[in-house]
Amino acid sequence: MPKIVTDVGCPYCGASCDDLEILVSDDGKKILEVYNACAIGNEVFHHASSPDRLKRPRLRQPDGTYQEISYDEAVDYTAKVLLKAKKPLIYGFGSTNCEAMSAVGRVAEKSGAVLDNCASICHGPSFLAIFDNGYPSCTLGEVKNRADVVVFWGCNPMHAHPRHTSRYSIFPRGFFTEKGQRQRKMISIDPRETETAKLADIHLMVQQGHDYELFDAFRTVLRGHDIPDEVAGIRKEAILEAAGIMKNARFGMIFFGMGCTHTDGRNHNVDIAISLTRDLNTVAKYSIMAMRGHYNIAGPGQVWSWQFGFPYCIDLTKGTHAHMNPGETSSIDLAMRDEVDAFINIGTDAGAHFPIDAVKHLRKHPFITIDPNICMASEISDLHIPVAVVGVEEAGVVYRMDNVPIQFKKVVDPPEGVISDEQLFDRVYLRICELTETEPTWIPAKGHAKAPVTAGQ
Amino acid sequence: MAEILVKNGYVIDPAQKIDGDVADVAIRDDKIVESVSSGARVIDARGKVVMAGALDVHAHVAGPKVNVGRLFRPEDKLFKSPEAQPNYRVEMGFSVPSTFKTGYDYARMGYAFVMEAAMPPLHSPHVHEEIHDTPIIDQAALPVFANNWFVLEYLKKGEIENSAAYVAWLIRATKGYGIKLVNPGGTEAWGWGLNCLKLDDPVPFFDVTPAEIITGLMKTNEYLGLPHSIHIHQNSLGDPGNYTVTLDSLKLAKGMKAKNKFGRTQVMHSTHLQFHSYGGDSWANFESKAKDVMNYVNQQKNITIDLGCVTLDETTTMTADGPFEHHLNALNHLKWANTDVELETAAGVVPYIYDKDIKVCGIQWAIGLELGLFTKDCMRTFITTDHPNAGPFFRYPRVIKWLMSQKAREATLETFKHRDKVIDATEIHGIDRELTLYEIAQMTRAGPAKALGLAGMYGSLAPGMDANVAVFNLDYKKMPSNPEKIEQAFQRALWFIKSGEIVVKDGEITSHGNKRTLWVNAKVKENPQVVRDIHEKFIKDYTVNLDNYPVRDYLAPNPFVIDVDVEA
Ligand code: SF4
Numbered sequence A: 001m002p003k004i005v006t007d008v009g010c011p012y013c014g015a016s017c018d019d020l021e022i023l024v025s026d027d028g029k030k031i032l033e034v035y036n037a038c039a040i041g042n043e044v045f046h047h048a049s050s051p052d053r054l055k056r057p058r059l060r061q062p063d064g065t066y067q068e069i070s071y072d073e074a075v076d077y078t079a080k081v082l083l084k085a086k087k088p089l090i091y092g093f094g095s096t097n098c099e100a101m102s103a104v105g106r107v108a109e110k111s112g113a114v115l116d117n118c119a120s121i122c123h124g125p126s127f128l129a130i131f132d133n134g135y136p137s138c139t140l141g142e143v144k145n146r147a148d149v150v151v152f153w154g155c156n157p158m159h160a161h162p163r164h165t166s167r168y169s170i171f172p173r174g175f176f177t178e179k180g181q182r183q184r185k186m187i188s189i190d191p192r193e194t195e196t197a198k199l200a201d202i203h204l205m206v207q208q209g210h211d212y213e214l215f216d217a218f219r220t221v222l223r224g225h226d227i228p229d230e231v232a233g234i235r236k237e238a239i240l241e242a243a244g245i246m247k248n249a250r251f252g253m254i255f256f257g258m259g260c261t262h263t264d265g266r267n268h269n270v271d272i273a274i275s276l277t278r279d280l281n282t283v284a285k286y287s288i289m290a291m292r293g294h295y296n297i298a299g300p301g302q303v304w305s306w307q308f309g310f311p312y313c314i315d316l317t318k319g320t321h322a323h324m325n326p327g328e329t330s331s332i333d334l335a336m337r338d339e340v341d342a343f344i345n346i347g348t349d350a351g352a353h354f355p356i357d358a359v360k361h362l363r364k365h366p367f368i369t370i371d372p373n374i375c376m377a378s379e380i381s382d383l384h385i386p387v388a389v390v391g392v393e394e395a396g397v398v399y400r401m402d403n404v405p406i407q408f409k410k411v412v413d414p415p416e417g418v419i420s421d422e423q424l425f426d427r428v429y430l431r432i433c434e435l436t437e438t439e440p441t442w443i444p445a446k447g448h449a450k451a452p453v454t455a456g457q
Numbered sequence B: 001m002a003e004i005l006v007k008n009g010y011v012i013d014p015a016q017k018i019d020g021d022v023a024d025v026a027i028r029d030d031k032i033v034e035s036v037s038s039g040a041r042v043i044d045a046r047g048k049v050v051m052a053g054a055l056d057v058h059a060h061v062a063g064p065k066v067n068v069g070r071l072f073r074p075e076d077k078l079f080k081s082p083e084a085q086p087n088y089r090v091e092m093g094f095s096v097p098s099t100f101k102t103g104y105d106y107a108r109m110g111y112a113f114v115m116e117a118a119m120p121p122l123h124s125p126h127v128h129e130e131i132h133d134t135p136i137i138d139q140a141a142l143p144v145f146a147n148n149w150f151v152l153e154y155l156k157k158g159e160i161e162n163s164a165a166y167v168a169w170l171i172r173a174t175k176g177y178g179i180k181l182v183n184p185g186g187t188e189a190w191g192w193g194l195n196c197l198k199l200d201d202p203v204p205f206f207d208v209t210p211a212e213i214i215t216g217l218m219k220t221n222e223y224l225g226l227p228h229s230i231h232i233h234q235n236s237l238g239d240p241g242n243y244t245v246t247l248d249s250l251k252l253a254k255g256m257k258a259k260n261k262f263g264r265t266q267v268m269h270s271t272h273l274q275f276h277s278y279g280g281d282s283w284a285n286f287e288s289k290a291k292d293v294m295n296y297v298n299q300q301k302n303i304t305i306d307l308g309c310v311t312l313d314e315t316t317t318m319t320a321d322g323p324f325e326h327h328l329n330a331l332n333h334l335k336w337a338n339t340d341v342e343l344e345t346a347a348g349v350v351p352y353i354y355d356k357d358i359k360v361c362g363i364q365w366a367i368g369l370e371l372g373l374f375t376k377d378c379m380r381t382f383i384t385t386d387h388p389n390a391g392p393f394f395r396y397p398r399v400i401k402w403l404m405s406q407k408a409r410e411a412t413l414e415t416f417k418h419r420d421k422v423i424d425a426t427e428i429h430g431i432d433r434e435l436t437l438y439e440i441a442q443m444t445r446a447g448p449a450k451a452l453g454l455a456g457m458y459g460s461l462a463p464g465m466d467a468n469v470a471v472f473n474l475d476y477k478k479m480p481s482n483p484e485k486i487e488q489a490f491q492r493a494l495w496f497i498k499s500g501e502i503v504v505k506d507g508e509i510t511s512h513g514n515k516r517t518l519w520v521n522a523k524v525k526e527n528p529q530v531v532r533d534i535h536e537k538f539i540k541d542y543t544v545n546l547d548n549y550p551v552r553d554y555l556a557p558n559p560f561v562i563d564v565d566v567e568a
């Protein structure tokens, strides 16, 4: 009899839905059906079950082909690469669990590496703004239960976070929002007429690259001053109308996406968005939230902040300190300046996302990809280490876009012999200790097994 | 079997009424014993002070708001982080140190146990992940309850039994330790940008008052017989004139009796009282009401308090008192982070500079110390800085110096730009009391251990206790005339043995020890209505599924579970 696993987390987008139900084959090995997920989430689970998954690491040969090697050999190779390099870069972490992010912290510190995550190329500007201006935010349940005005600025959840509007922001009926969508005003600010914009009560088609001016206009109006007849391509009356709705909220919410961080103004757009939120808090209750892309891309920002004090761009090469200075210690900048002499790509695809010149520089040195699947990065790597798919074959903590930790489950076993990211990094760490003849230090104790839930039931 | 003998030190152990006797402390494995064999490792403590490991009853060291403080303040690291000890993890941060630095610094000061003072239940896996990464020290965490929708609804109807069943479930689910209250009702009001500043201000929609919440949770706590009492951060924190609200809430404990099997005698722990002992009605006539508040605390024996001393540092304030942080931000205009948590609580974080040349900061500094100096019972008065709110925890040695030395207090007072105004608004200048080492040991060892219901494990050097032993470079018979030496001695223990293992020698870390997470497993008889309510709220209001909510066992890999059985 196939069995249903309930309350499963979806390892895809930053909505990190944890209500999926998965029908698993009799022998517990194969995923048959996926319920509750959106189309993308569905695909993630079915993809994991595909028969042509890699089961062993592959090392590039002098003739350019890949040859299978053992995990021990891959661990040894990785440890030696990290020790030999002066400035190795370990980058990615959009798609793995916090246990792996913690384990890699130990490795990076021991080997003196730079540690960075995908925020470096997506919400990095948001971090810069948060460093300057703070982050008045809330959990998504607050939006569900209280919000009566919801603004989507430079983001398109209908496409990028398909269940965001139904689970959290627009449609759900919450404690103080029994009428659901009918009780909420929705504003979309986007230069394109996206699916989200079509759903909105008001769509302000801001002129591409002029977001800062429009934010500024809102602040000006809310403070009771006049604005020109048109700002950022929007008529004054439309701005006044939207500002009126925002001001009259009981609980307002501003979601922003890469449309703010990756257009003219970048961190300044986020900075003024935060200032607008602060202003609005003098007349109503307001929160702001970054629409984080991947299901656990908020994770490294959390784990590394408690370990090193910084969310990203962490240079540990000095050995005695962690140092963060985006622009100097950020992955792309390091790669463009050709300062990196070994590269580990984990849980992302730098091959697809980095500028071609950065990739060219990185390719001159040892290049390792850790990923369950074949991707562009794995195809240009010297070593590809396949790992278990987190959320499908490996449990663990992930941080949703609102920084709420969700304990993801394991649904099926990974292919025979395939290990997790965490196990891999722990083995690399032990190998580094062996090679440097030093004692490993575990905090506080090692050897715990991931146990099922017992407390609170 | 490992044996250690700490020989010939001046032992100070208030739990056994020992004050400076020269004696040996024998350790076998992780316990203190009567005697050890001749093969024991000997630590010579001649001429030094020997105390049990200390306990911190209230600090913000792990969890979401602490981590917001780390994340959004890179400037708290720059030029403010020490070099890592070779073979140990890097130590980053000043006012909000990394988890590693937190564990190391507490150990260097001889602390064995630290209570994380406010755990948002929804974020409890995060809290435990950080505790897991904090070396050496034992820890526990207090989930917050006073703005939780279940609790508000049960208490509005006066349903103590249901409240107790829910509280027990939540403490278990979060692997928590007890009942924390932060700005009762006010934080829920903050969901709408409002607050409850008085004890009879009704919570919007829920229509229950802060006084009812405090009394209800106090009854719930004693119904369950938890090891710790309710632990309360009162309404109107930080406001001039708030001491009347403080006295009103303390009075709610009147006539209540502690009911538990852990030796705890208080029914209410009132935390960081410094922030709640303010007179005046504006910042212009702001003044100390420490004496009025302590007069009440001194006579009301079923209350314990901690100080929340201002240390005059640049720090990072953080509290589940969301409206307070918003208010503070309007005063200092620095960056502001806020996290409202669905159905449960909120949190705000704002950097803050306690500048010795600002009058109000000087008065706050004086108030914290006055509370400690006006106390008549050091077993009910504990040293804290509400880390990092009034200052970082590694300033405890400085606070101890101020409490032990009038000379040190006067020296600090002398440096204030508004010295005379501070003197006018406080009593600090006239106080000649200097606390003794015995009293300090009560305030940091025996007292908090008893208040937490942990006196059977911590806070004493009696045989059978956990082997937590600190040796300090102080001569009991010849205390230094230079108060700085007191601070230095408590900053870095000569030796610290934690759970029978030497973790500090000459102020440096020598081992990652073997930390534990303490949590309370409170069991009540099945309550079908509460079970139903929990299921319903998770289906309708929460955005996380019930099955994924309780903290999984592997996240607290070294648990020490305290069972509490409630016979109905
Ligand atoms: S919305 Fe995102 S997390 Fe939810 S099912 Fe779809 S892809 Fe997965």
Ligand SMILES: [Zn+2]
Binding pocket: B058, B059, B060, B117, B233, B272, B319, B386, B389
């Ligand atoms: Zn506190």
